[in-house]
Amino acid sequence: MEYTKLKEIIGDEARIVFGDEIEKEYLTDGLNLEYGKADVLVFAENTSEIIEIIKFANEKSIPITPRGAGTGLTGATIPNNRGIILDVSKMNKVLELDEENFDITVEPGVLLKDIQAYVEERGLFYPPDPGEKASTIGGNISTNAGGMRAVKYGVTRDYVRELEVVTGNGELIKVGSRTIKNSSGLDLKDLIIGSEGTIGIITKATLKLIPKPKNTVNILISFDNLEEGVNSVINIIKSDANPTAIEFMEKNIVENSERFLGLKLPSNRGNAYLILTFDGEETEIITNYTKAKKAALSSGALDYKVLSDTEAIDTWQIRGALASSVMEFNEQVPIDIVVPISKTSEFVEFTNKCGEKHGLQVIYFGHAGDGNTHVSIIRNGLEETEWKKKSHALAEELYKKSYELRGVPSGEHGIGLNKSEYYKKVTEKINIEYMKSIKKIFDNNNILNIGKVYS
């Protein structure tokens, strides 16, 4: 049988599952909308197994779909109807905490929330904060995940020092370095970050940490409408208020989330809200949020509320559940287009008009501080063929517009399977060709996550 060798590699039968016995959740991603097929699901426990599996797959030309916690939203973990699903979620150990050099070394299957808890208990801080805390760090690195705190601290890419990777050719490489600076040869590390499992599988990661901020203050600002809210963002940033996070959301979607959770936002004025977070020393926070307040009020804010601890928890819960509260009741196409912040307003306006034109409901929320809008096209009971046709047409217009505005198709979710077609349409052919050539170097027999992103 084709997969006998795989049994030898893994040994433990509990870590190999064949064909029909593979549970459905391993054939999809966080959206649970599309399902692929695979011949076998393998739970790897160490790097040597991954090397052997990849070498075996190369010999037999078997496609491999790498997988972490399966919380992605782009279909990157949906298998291509055959081959091996290579799950690294059992490789979930913290290997080393280096408090002198401010870094932590972990296996790829460690969950984001576990890293955050581990370092914060020790007075340290891992700043990247994607919405999905039950995602693996391997997945975060593979999508260059962003999240709430990117405004002040940057994204996952900014916190990866060194990676151990098994390439598609089955070679073990170390890329990056344990140092703060590095100007030594071509940057292979950043090629791996954001590559969505198309050129290598991350088996170990060293992440940069910072001292844990002493205090955190959250602010809720209300506006008459979303445009005013989004426009005030630029003034807040210009005011040098240095917020950690700036999120925006509209009343209609907030109400959805409020019902879903049984909670209430601490303000019911206006139709659009910004949530701001500030962290650091107390005096620094006060100076900063005073600057932001001035900027917001002069941009038309209706009120500016410093939240109590309980209010802050409720507000962030409501923000956190925006996506799932929509999914709970409805099918959606999630889009995480990012545009230059000055173009956010224009993009939101275009999205509105475009939704109307196609007769589809569109909601948006997201990271106002970095132009990363999360747009959801909502099905609302539309018949299957109609839904596919309309949502596809609308999505295509949005991607085209984002490109005109000097944006890119994805700010933090990645391209995966679902956006690959749009991505290839708006991206220069020459760039796609270079990516394909690079894939060929790292994955000569084209077995890793094929048909995804640029391939």
Add this chain to the structure above:
Amino acid sequence: MEYTKLKEIIGDEARIVFGDEIEKEYLTDGLNLEYGKADVLVFAENTSEIIEIIKFANEKSIPITPRGAGTGLTGATIPNNRGIILDVSKMNKVLELDEENFDITVEPGVLLKDIQAYVEERGLFYPPDPGEKASTIGGNISTNAGGMRAVKYGVTRDYVRELEVVTGNGELIKVGSRTIKNSSGLDLKDLIIGSEGTIGIITKATLKLIPKPKNTVNILISFDNLEEGVNSVINIIKSDANPTAIEFMEKNIVENSERFLGLKLPSNRGNAYLILTFDGEETEIITNYTKAKKAALSSGALDYKVLSDTEAIDTWQIRGALASSVMEFNEQVPIDIVVPISKTSEFVEFTNKCGEKHGLQVIYFGHAGDGNTHVSIIRNGLEETEWKKKSHALAEELYKKSYELRGVPSGEHGIGLNKSEYYKKVTEKINIEYMKSIKKIFDNNNILNIGKVYS
């Protein structure tokens, strides 16, 4: 004649110089120690010319050595005894300042000091601050230049949003994006950054800016010896004092620089010094330098002096001239090894012993806040053969040691020509092979900066 076509491309005769008429400075770099040869020196004025020159060079298999201001310290701009020197220093225009999105778009030949002045006049700030301010931004990007302010703000890589590049194949590509986040396909931008002209020539760059910090305070701390100074750095960082810069220097080299400039350091206690900079709001600075003071005094500091404006200028002038004051009187091999900060002390100690063993004087100074030591091996009148042999043996030991300490050969200067041999010795063969394969994709006929870095 072989280069007739080149004359057609350029038109203007003043921008082409042949053979013996090429001035010596174009055949070397900032060290002025080694000189190469070239057939022709071309001053490009726009991207189209660069595309045509590279296409021509591909047809005729002529090597190209790209060049900015020629301030590098690794021989990356020394031509390989034939071919074209492609100088971009005349492409020195600021193309666009976008104050809403906080970025600036420039040609590659704009000098770092000119960018800094341009944005600071407008209340904005470009944080990377390499020692050599008369370097071009194209060179800064090509070496991922670091500098003084990396402790707080990061390095050049962290401030590059989008690049326009002509690859070694003569194709024009745009890499990166104008957005803050990006998770869309393989990261070609970071492959170009730090590639030292081996895969493409940067023709345009969009750089991220931040609001200009309101205040800056400088501190001078004295220690009995360098080890104590370097060790206190970890405690200062752990104290969450968030300094912008932490530089260290020893008395013997300070005296050199003092004589050279006719200035005096505002402290003559002890034998080793740290210079700290803090920037931001006044209250924030005071909170932070108080934390740093506590950490420094508990680590054995002799004194902790807040500098007046004049004292700060003198101190930074002395720091800035450390390298040139040594070069003025002596030949040196500059090394910019970077190690994890916790290993700085061990590396400095090893360097001392190793210098003694080989009978060579070694001085060091540099960026203590990021483990990027600048070591100079001094000739002190040694006879040529002896000097080459000894300095080579010493350098080899230092590179080997840095690798053992999980460091890398260059923190910010790059590998260029001079360190290529050492670099290839301490770097895993498989990494070098991947780099060579990538070069082949971008520069199929191997014409760009050949024999440098990994090639």
